[in-house]
Amino acid sequence: MAKSKTDQKKQKRKAKKKQVKTSKSQQTAREKGWVHYEDARYYFHINNIDKALKFLNKAVKALPNEEDIFQLMGHIASSTGNELLELDAMSNLERIGKLPDDMKIEMVYKLLKFKKHKECKKKAGDVLENFTKLKIKDKKRIKEQIKSIQEYCLSMIRREEYEKNLNAMICRSNQPKQQSKPKPEPKPSTKDQTQKKALKPISQPPLSPKVPDIPITYKINEDTFFNTLLNPEPVGPEAYELALMSHEIRFAESFENLICLPSLIRVKSFWYQEETAKKVLKRFRGRALLSDEVGLGKTIEALIILTEYIKRGMVKTALILTPTPLVSQWKDEMKSKFNMDIPSTDDPGFKSASRTFWNEPFVIASINQAKSKKNYDMITSREYDMIIVDEAHHLKNRTTLNWKLVNSLKKRFILLLTATPVENNLMELYNLITLLKPGQLETATSFREKFMKSGDPTDPQNRTLLKDLLGQVMIRNTRALAGINIPPRFAQTIRIEPTKAEKEFYERLEALITSLNAKKKGRAKMVIKNLLAQAGSSPKAVESTLTRMLEKEDYLLDYEKEIRAVRNLCRTTLDTPKNMNLLKIIRATGEKIIVFVKYKGTIEHLAEFLEWNEISFSLFHGAMNNHQKDEAIEAFKDQNQILVTTEIGGEGRNLQFCSRMINYDLPWNPMKIEQRIGRIHRIGQENEVQIFNFCATGSIEDYILDILDKKINMFEMVIGEIDMILGRIRGEKEFSDIVYDIWVNSENKKDRKDSFANLGTRIKRAKTGYDKTRELDDKLFGDTYEL
Structure with missing residues (x-):
């Protein structure tokens, strides 16, 4: 019988209610999943790994297809050294199509390490099938490695199958043959019983004799054995790469030895720098505030840590942020001492290739460039294995763009370098530690209540508790500990009065520079700056620059005669x-x-x-x-x-x-x-x-x-x-640029003298401020956070 229209409407309403209820239930489950995710993040940051994993598992059940969940799983796994969990994170990222190309290679290595030969062979085959599409470096070498791994896994699978079949055969041969249960015979009659008694009993056949054990002896052909050891045959590059890989896997399990030190041929590291690196790697898990006293080499410590992570394959991308004047210094240090030629924001082609520049695996950048509107989103949208921030006291205020930039960066490891963690207020220290390990010092409100005295923002209370918390993220070596005792x-x-000819040369050169500065309006800044600096060196140095200027038509129209006159005075x-x-x-x-x-x-x-x-x-x-x-x-x-x-x-x-x-x-x-x-x-x-x-x-x-x-x-x-x-x-201004601006923009000698006197006063005031900060840091930290 057909349903009435009323029944149909009721059924539709019921189905709609059920659909709404299911949708609300799913929405609630998703919301709970994200709450569990945030809880997992919080407990991870305060180093409560058990609780972090508990909430993470709940988040995975509620949100099985969310990339952020499995990214967090990967971060927890790598920070705790749980490689099985890391493999699980990779597998899930692959399932939802979010596994990066370099991780696909890493996954093959992980499967090989855990002897999951069937999965490893399949994954290696998938990688090789799509290898041309992968965006990775050193493709030729990696392809050969993956092929070797695939062949190795195939041989191991065959071996495992053979051993399995062999074991099965052995088990069957060792089991006693089960005799079939005899069928019950019919109950014999009285006549049969009488006949049976008349029959003689049949004797049992004799048992077969026990097979004796066959003795086995081994004899080694010593000549062949020792010849093989003493004169090994060369192997191909594939076997060599596999051997290196096995050593890397073995050493990656422990930070007792720094495997990067033999490669540091251009730098002499001191014992306290090496021990600092080990402590950051072993105990701090790559997140630390390096606050050694001035002159002890925090840069070397940070670069040893970076190099060690690179050697172990744990860091493949890094961003180094410094004040603008220090960019070139870091680039020179890394190139001359660590043999790492890394692009920087000081490079001539930086502005023309700025978008591709930020995609480089390793970058040295001024924090001023990094936080600019055109670069901020690009930098914060990608992930870095390591962040290093020099002169980190510039991050002391969490309301500044500097702090917000570093806080927004997606990073696995982070090093903050400063000799003066506190300059005015203990909250500056709280802001730095929060960048390293959110939650380490709890909330800002509880930090003030627990550790800051009212009336003196630099004198902490509960010093023992604060010392324990800081000791988990901070190292401050002193010159006394390092044993540095250099003679004074x-x-x-020596001020030198120039001769009459030299005075004429300086006066003519300065007139030329003044004219260039007035007409070129800043376009000739580099030329003028070079000429002024060269004049302080020797006329011979100025001569080469003037010769190059004569070769440029840009200067010939207005300045050729004067340039030639000044150049003649150089001789x-x-x-x-x-x-x-x-x-x-x-x-x-x-x-x-x-x-x-x-x-x-x-x-x-x-x-x-x-x-x-x-x-x-x-x-x-x-x-x-x-x-x-x-x-x-x-x-x-x-x-x-x-x-x-x-x-x-x-x-x-x-x-x-x-x-x-x-x-x-x-x-x-x-x-x-x-x-x-x-x-x-x-x-x-x-x-x-x-x-x-x-x-x-x-x-x-x-x-x-x-x-x-x-x-x-x-x-x-x-x-x-x-x-x-x-x-x-x-x-963000170079000292040399400050000097240049004073020199070229002064209207007369008195104006110039006053401007330099003002600069001297500012520097003297800065030195007084630095001395006070140093005294404060010595009072707060002293030798408490040494190795």
């Missing part, structure tokens, strides 16, 4: 007052001296002068190959009195046998001056270091020295302190 250094400024004699002062020091000391210069033209000028005066010398500059450089250093050590070198002088080489140096010219960047001094004033130096600074009276270098020497006694500071001071006044 002394500096002497001075060797017996300049500057050279005479140099000769006086050389002959007075009779000791070995390093003479630092910036420009090749000045090197040629000095080489001619020293040769004319029969002074033995070696030259060291960037145009020489490594063999020539080694020979130059050896000749200086064993024979020659003088080493004339450019900024790279002796990088990575032991020059502590020399304790005298002359800054023939003076870089405008104080960090460059400090790097020169650091070539000889370092661990291993046994004598007092004497520094002579040359400058022409009234020159830019004269003003710079007046600020650095008279105002803040830079030459008596510890290596690294000058940068801590300048960082307080320069913001």
Whole structure:
């Protein structure tokens, strides 16, 4: 019977209610799933792994197809070393189509490690089938590895099947044959029983005799055996790669030994730096605040940790953030000491290729560039295995874009470097630790209640508890612990009055520069800056730049005549007052001296002068190959009195046998001056270091020295302190740019003098602030967080 319309409507309403109820139930389940996910994240960040996994499992059940869930599973697995869980995360990401290409390769290795040969063979086949589409590096080598793994797994599967069949046969042969149950015979009649009694009993057949054990003996052909050991045959690259892989897997299980150290041929690491790296790797799991005292080498510590992770295959992407003036320093350090040539925001082609630049696996960037509107979203949208932030005290305020940028970055490991974690308030420390390990110091409100005294934001209460919490993420080595005891250094400024010809040269050059600055309106900044710096070195250095300007048509129309006139004045004699002062020091000391210069033209000028005066010398500059450089250093050590070198002088080489140096010219960047001094004033130096600074009276270098020497006694500071001071006044501007702007924008000499005096006052104030911060940090931390 057909249903009535009323019944049909009731059935539809009932179905609709059921659908709504199911939808609401699913929505509620999803919401609960995300709550479980957030709970798992929280417990992971406070290092309660058991609870994190408990809530993560609930989230997986409620949200089986969400990428974020399995990404978190992977992070927990890698931080705890749970490789089975990591494999589970990879499998689920693959199931939902979100497994990155490099992880597909990693998954093959994991399956091989856990001897899941069938799964490994299948996965290797899938990878090889789609290999041309994979976006990975070193494809040729990896493809050969995957092929070898596939073949190995196939052989292991066959072996396992053979062993399984063999074991089954052995089991069957060892089992006694079960006799079939005899059928019940019919009950015999009385007649049959009588006949049976009359029959004789039949005897049982004799049992077969027991098979005796066959003795087995082994005999080794010793000649063949030892010949194989002593004269091994070479194997192919595939077997070699597999052997290396097995060693990497083995060493990756422990951080007792740093496998990167043998490759650090250009840097000498100290025991406390190596122990710091081990502690960060083993106990802190790659998240740490490195707060060593100034001059102990936090950069080296961070780069040892980064290199170790790279060697173990645990870091394949990294972002290094620094203040703008330190970008080139980090790039030079990584290239010269760690043999890593990494793109940076200081590179000439950075702006034209900025979008592709941020996709590079390793990047050194100024935090100013990283947080800009055009770059912020690109950087925060991708994932990094490691983040390193230098001068991390610039992140002390969580309301700033600096803090928000670092907090938003997706990172597995993070290192924050600063010698002054607290400058004004304990909340600055809370903000830094929260970037490393959210929840480590609980909420901001509870941190204030537990650890901050009312009335004094720098004096903590509950010090023991705070010490325990900080000790899980912070290392602060002191100079006393490191055992660094370097003899003092002394500096002497030698102001040189220029001759009449030199004065004319300086005046004509300055007139040319003023004209260029007025008409070019900033477009000639680099040329002007170079000319001013070269003038402080030697006329010979200026000559080469003027020659290049004449070759450019851009300058010929308006300036050709003046450029040629100034260039003619560059051809001075060797017996300049500057050279005479140099000769006086050389002959007075009779000791070995390093003479630092910036420009090749000045090197040629000095080489001619020293040769004319029969002074033995070696030259060291960037145009020489490594063999020539080694020979130059050896000749200086064993024979020659003088080493004339450019900024790279002796990088990575032991020059502590020399304790005298002359800054023939003076870089405008104080960090460059400090790097020169650091070539000889370092661990291993046994004598007092004497520094002579040359400058022409009234020159830019004269003003710079007046600020650095008279105002803040830079030459008596510890290596690294000058940068801590300048960082307080320069913001994102290079010190050399500050000097340049004062020089070219001053209307007259009085204006220039006042501007430099104002800069000196700012730097002196910054030094006072730094001294107070250092005292505060010593009071708060002291030697509490040493190794």
